[in-house]
Amino acid sequence: xxxTILKDHLNEAISHVAKAISSRTTIPILTGIKIxxxxxxxxxxASDTDxxxxxxxxxxKEGTTIIELRQTGSVVLPAKFFMEMIRKLPSQxxxxxxxxxxxxxxxxxxxxxxxxxxxxxxxxxxPLLEESRTIRxxxxxxxxxxxxxSFAVSTNETTAILTGVLWTIDNGKLKFxxxxxxxxxxxxxxIDLDPSQxxxxxxxxxxxxxxxxxVLPDHNTLIDIVIADNxxxxxxxxxxFYTRILDGTYPDTSKLIQETFQTELSxxxxxxxxxxxxxxxxxxEDKTNIVKLIMREDQSIEVSSTSTELGKVTExxxxxxxxxxxxxxxxxxxxxxxxxxxxxxxNIHIGFTGAMQxxxxxxxxxxxxxxxxxxxxxxx
Amino acid sequence: xxxTILKDHLNEAISHVAKAISSRTTIPILTGIKIxxxxxxxxxxASDTDxxxxxxxxxxKEGTTIIELRQTGSVVLPAKFFMEMIRKLPSQxxxxxxxxxxxxxxxxxxxxxxxxxxxxxxxxxxPLLEESRTIRxxxxxxxxxxxxxSFAVSTNETTAILTGVLWTIDNGKLKFxxxxxxxxxxxxxxIDLDPSQxxxxxxxxxxxxxxxxxVLPDHNTLIDIVIADNxxxxxxxxxxFYTRILDGTYPDTSKLIQETFQTELSxxxxxxxxxxxxxxxxxxEDKTNIVKLIMREDQSIEVSSTSTELGKVTExxxxxxxxxxxxxxxxxxxxxxxxxxxxxxxNIHIGFTGAMQxxxxxxxxxxxxxxxxxxxxxxx
Numbered sequence: 001x002x003x004t005i006l007k008d009h010l011n012e013a014i015s016h017v018a019k020a021i022s023s024r025t026t027i028p029i030l031t032g033i034k035i036x037x038x039x040x041x042x043x044x045x046a047s048d049t050d051x052x053x054x055x056x057x058x059x060x061k062e063g064t065t066i067i068e069l070r071q072t073g074s075v076v077l078p079a080k081f082f083m084e085m086i087r088k089l090p091s092q093x094x095x096x097x098x099x100x101x102x103x104x105x106x107x108x109x110x111x112x113x114x115x116x117x118x119x120x121x122x123x124x125x126x127p128l129l130e131e132s133r134t135i136r137x138x139x140x141x142x143x144x145x146x147x148x149x150s151f152a153v154s155t156n157e158t159t160a161i162l163t164g165v166l167w168t169i170d171n172g173k174l175k176f177x178x179x180x181x182x183x184x185x186x187x188x189x190x191i192d193l194d195p196s197q198x199x200x201x202x203x204x205x206x207x208x209x210x211x212x213x214x215v216l217p218d219h220n221t222l223i224d225i226v227i228a229d230n231x232x233x234x235x236x237x238x239x240x241f242y243t244r245i246l247d248g249t250y251p252d253t254s255k256l257i258q259e260t261f262q263t264e265l266s267x268x269x270x271x272x273x274x275x276x277x278x279x280x281x282x283x284x285e286d287k288t289n290i291v292k293l294i295m296r297e298d299q300s301i302e303v304s305s306t307s308t309e310l311g312k313v314t315e316x317x318x319x320x321x322x323x324x325x326x327x328x329x330x331x332x333x334x335x336x337x338x339x340x341x342x343x344x345x346x347n348i349h350i351g352f353t354g355a356m357q358x359x360x361x362x363x364x365x366x367x368x369x370x371x372x373x374x375x376x377x378x379x380x
Numbered sequence: 381x382x383x384t385i386l387k388d389h390l391n392e393a394i395s396h397v398a399k400a401i402s403s404r405t406t407i408p409i410l411t412g413i414k415i416x417x418x419x420x421x422x423x424x425x426a427s428d429t430d431x432x433x434x435x436x437x438x439x440x441k442e443g444t445t446i447i448e449l450r451q452t453g454s455v456v457l458p459a460k461f462f463m464e465m466i467r468k469l470p471s472q473x474x475x476x477x478x479x480x481x482x483x484x485x486x487x488x489x490x491x492x493x494x495x496x497x498x499x500x501x502x503x504x505x506x507p508l509l510e511e512s513r514t515i516r517x518x519x520x521x522x523x524x525x526x527x528x529x530s531f532a533v534s535t536n537e538t539t540a541i542l543t544g545v546l547w548t549i550d551n552g553k554l555k556f557x558x559x560x561x562x563x564x565x566x567x568x569x570x571i572d573l574d575p576s577q578x579x580x581x582x583x584x585x586x587x588x589x590x591x592x593x594x595v596l597p598d599h600n601t602l603i604d605i606v607i608a609d610n611x612x613x614x615x616x617x618x619x620x621f622y623t624r625i626l627d628g629t630y631p632d633t634s635k636l637i638q639e640t641f642q643t644e645l646s647x648x649x650x651x652x653x654x655x656x657x658x659x660x661x662x663x664x665e666d667k668t669n670i671v672k673l674i675m676r677e678d679q680s681i682e683v684s685s686t687s688t689e690l691g692k693v694t695e696x697x698x699x700x701x702x703x704x705x706x707x708x709x710x711x712x713x714x715x716x717x718x719x720x721x722x723x724x725x726x727n728i729h730i731g732f733t734g735a736m737q738x739x740x741x742x743x744x745x746x747x748x749x750x751x752x753x754x755x756x757x758x759x760x
Contacts, residue, residue: 078690081661081662081665081690084661085658085661085662085693088654088657088658088661089658090654090655104691110655110695110696110697111655111658111693111694111695112693112694112695113658113662113691113692113693113694114691114692114693114694115690115691116689116690116691274468274470275470275490275491277468278465278468278469278491278493281461281464281465281468282461282465282493285461309496310458310461310495310496311484311493311494311495311496312493312494313465313491313492313493313494314491314492314493314494315490315491315492316490317490
């Protein structure tokens with residue numbers, strides 16, 4: 001392999017695949033980035049076995065020559081050092097030459113770096129996916145759906161299936177659900193798809209989806225998603241992002257979600273979020289996160305938290321409306337805060353079915369997002 | 381104590397004193413901020429015994445009423461919680477009321493916070509300094525002098541005196557020196573002072589000076605520095621910053637610094653810094669930080685580092701000039717990099733007296749800053 005490549009383009013491709021490099025891997029080849037140079041361009045690949053990312057650099061783009069290819073070939077170079085060094089090279093022109101035993105020389109301006117490369121044959125192959133099951137959605141919607149659900153996945157690895165976000169497609173709708181036994185987040189969106197097409201039990205790690213979000217471009221673009229038996233592939237412009245589907249069957253969470261409520265209220269999202277944030281500050285010091293909500297006759301609620309060491313925070317919030325029995329209910333303020341922060345409507349609707357039943361939060365102007373929080377049992 | 385105060389002004393004062401709050405203290409009163417309300421305004425004080433910072437808020441400023449004082453008094457409130465809560469309060473108007481047993485109520489908009497305050501009598505008193513020995517320097521110069529020397533203090537607490545920066549005043553010049561046995565940094569500046577005035581052996585913790593730098597304002601202003609027997613006080617607008625002088629006698633470092641050299645060279649600062657940065661990247665992976673410099677006949681130098689696992693980095697740098705014997709010398713690239721990064725002249729002069737003698741770096745256009753690095757003994 002021998003080629004010259006423009007630094008900015010190489011840097012960009014490296015930054016994409018870098019998300020798949022694990023610093024904790026014990027497999028030496030996976031600490032590297034694989035570089036393949038062919039007549040079609042240069043492709044970088046990194047993998048931590050859960051996620052694999054490939055980024056492609058074209059020979060030419062918009063009339064600019066990006067790569068001058070002298071000889072095709074492949075090599076695996078140590079990722080961390082390669083990444084940092086390329087960023088610091090003195091010239092836009094970077095020459096990479098691989099000789100016998102994958103001995104690699106990188107030249108740029110007055111710098112020369114000799115690196116011991118590894119055999120690309122040892123690098124794991126990317127899965128070959130049958131592209132018959134493909135959906136297409138705008139990157140902005142995908143990003144929002146991930147943000148609105150991934151925070152609520154379980155961090156407990158003993159029930160691995162709950163560390164993922166459940167994807168289902170039915171009736172031309174794509175739905176994400178996450179649940180950690182104490183709370184549930186779900187978001188639904190209409191997609192342009194043959195309504196007869198159905199997918200169920202596709203569960204993707206919440207951590208992986210957060211990494212995917214970092215690779216999604218800043219501007220809105222269409223993303224093709226290929227769903228195979230045990231892998232999902234996201235095609236994001238010049239990037240291919242592979243991840244495996246989690247094993248197991250996702251529990252049926254639909255029974256948790258009531259449709260009729262004993263009490264319903266409407267409140268300004270920002271006002272409630274900021275009040276709970278202040279109550280959370282104190283409850284966090286006490287390591288309980290418990291916040292109490294009391295409904296009042298005068299169409300207001302009181303949110304409060306108490307710390308035996310520090311004191312008490314009390315917040316008054318006027319409601320837009322309230323209907324039904326006036327309840328007292330306690331909940332984990334961190335969970336409530338995380339749920340409220342991803343609600344993008346000005347006002348929200350909260351439904352209660354008693355002090356021991358799930359709290360259901362929806363935007364007032366639609367039903368495509370739903371957040372559920374189980375209350376705490378407290379003595380008062 | 382009872383008063384109303386504007387949130388932004390209170391926040392600013394809290395952010396100043398926050399630098400003196402230690403999260404590791406075992407003395408409960410020091411986890412607090414002392415608030416004193418008098419007819420002259422509100423004063424906040426925090427202390428970690430090494431550093432004490434006081435910030436004053438005036439009753440009125442530029443025609444705006446900042447504080448409405450109803451009743452004078454004092455209280456100590458838990459710093460971390462108070463700081464975070466004030467930032468998040470819903471209204472600019474914050475009411476603080478202290479009742480019996482330092483029970484404190486903070487009201488703002490629809491929020492009410494009750495806090496258990498502590499007795500301000502338990503808070504350590506600030507030292508009373510005799511203001512006879514005072515120097516005045518612009519904050520921009522102080523900031524630069526700290527930046528150019530504090531990085532080279534020792535981090536080894538067993539020789540506590542070397543963890544500080546030595547201040548001396550002689551011949552109307554203020555000089556900072558730091559030294560950790562492997563390197564030395566010094567910076568000198570003319571100050572407007574009676575030339576007969578002399579100070580010696582004032583040593584201030586490097587860590588403290590870095591904290592002081594964070595409190596210095598963004599715009600240039602004159603700082604009064606009061607130097608007492610075992611304390612120094614920096615007066616920065618409405619802020620008083622107290623720190624103790626380190627005990628002990630600072631070693632005489634003047635003999636380390638040669639005046640005549642076997643070899644002298646002049647080189648572009650940025651080019652050398654970037655080349656050493658790349659060589660450092662590899663040397664760091666090998667955990668040695670060793671970089672080798674070889675002088676060549678053709679008025680150039682080669683800087684290189686080698687890692688048994690990764691490979692080799694070689695950099696060619698053209699010199700402006702070179703005079704004397706051509707040497708090969710090895711040094712700690714991290715130390716060299718830190719020294720080069722604080723040189724603010726376009727070209728630097730480096731002096732050598734042999735492969736085992738100190739390397740002396742000065743700006744080409746002046747002598748008020750000097751960096752010294754001891755070379756490594758290597759076999760080749």
